[in-house]
Amino acid sequence: MTSVLSDIDRQTIDTTDDTQFYESPRFVTHADEAFTTRLTALYDSEMKPGDRVFDAMSSWVSFLPESPLASVVGHGLNEDELEANDRLDTYFLQDFNSDQTLPLEENAFDVVCCALSVQYLQYPSDVFSEFGRILAPDGVAIVSFTNRMFPTKAIRAWRTRSMDERAALVDAYYKAGGFGETAFITAKPGSDPFYAVIGRAPPA
């Protein structure tokens, strides 16, 4: 697999285990309400009733639309946050910077969501390749971000890029992970800029 990042790109200021950093729950939102409302609208436009959703790098909120989904599997690093998330049917904890292999079946999901978190991935090509493996043909991954971050835990490649360059970086992650078409959405619904990159899994 193509590696998009060099070892320098992957560097974080805080090199302690991510599991320690996320040990205590944070019952906050990581973007303003205008951003999260825009994200829910985007999810709504991409999801169909009955879809199977994987919310990667989740917390106590998933920003999913009301539409009746078949199932929502969550993942994150803090159990109290995931336990409090009433949209998740099940969840698991896994440090993606230690282990990038998802304990999920291939072709098992229609949509993968990854909100406000992609900047923390040190091995994104492998994680995106796993997103592609678990998605059914033609399934979509929706990666969203703003300009906020935990700076000590965001990778150097993210910290040193502009917002548009970050979108291009996420596009490169999709390409390295074997995705086909990608689409970019940028908006300024409130004070936090809204960026999303959507990747489509190849057709059957």
Ligand SMILES: C[S@@+](CC[C@H](N)C(=O)[O-])C[C@H]1O[C@@H](n2cnc3c(N)ncnc32)[C@H](O)[C@@H]1O
């Ligand atoms: C800013 S929060 C965003 C959470 C959620 N998606 C949201 O929008 O509220 C970043 C999340 O990334 C996840 N995360 C950070 N580093 C991680 C890692 N090394 N492995 C897996 N997940 C990680 C944690 O679950 C953390 O809750």
